[in-house]
Amino acid sequence: MLLAVGRGRQGPEAALFAHHNARLRPPLTLRELPEGVGAAAEIRRREAEAILAALPEGALAVALDLGGTMPDSEELAALSARWEASGKPVAFVIGGAEGLDPAVLGRAETRLSLGRLTWPHLLVRGLLAEALFRAQCIRTNHPYHRGWRPG
Template identity: 50%
Template sequence: IVTLDIPGKPWDTPQLARELERWKQDGRDVSLLVGGPEGLSPACKAAAEQSWSLSTLTLPHPLVRVLVAESLYRAWSITTNHPYHRE
């Protein structure tokens, strides 16, 4: 479980690519949790292995989904040497 939470750790694209590779190597499912208007419950935060901060801003759910999808695609492109991501 990875929470998407303002106080989480900010990951750049290469860091996310490393995490993506680690998740693939571990062979386990990964769940990304996005909090509601009141944030994530303490139980969700306690269950998480990691916490990822997309921004210090409060973002609407539809925008978070787009940001996460693009970030994961970009990270995947690094792990597969696809030309989408440029340094």
């Protein structure tokens, strides 16, 4: 499951997400949540209420956050194997423009960063789907990931 603040629209970002999500087994179920309004703290609080209410009971929450760990593809494959072995449903969380409220970060079992760069929230959906697809390929020894290539 992917919980994302904001509404997607037609365009290359949506196409990127759709392309890689369709390759995932199983694909992520996307649930879009409304953006908060008000001052930054109020926006985060309102979005946190919606996120926490939308998280399935007992789900393993993975928050996409600049302050999170930055695994490489092989490390993400190992993480995803551990998440799968937990037997819990996994819910990835992408906040809005103001970031995630501490209540959401506190609820998350893992904080995951896609790097130190700031990415548009709609693009993060596609980047996450591709990274998860690559992790699945690594775990199944599919040649999509070319781990032999120098960094």
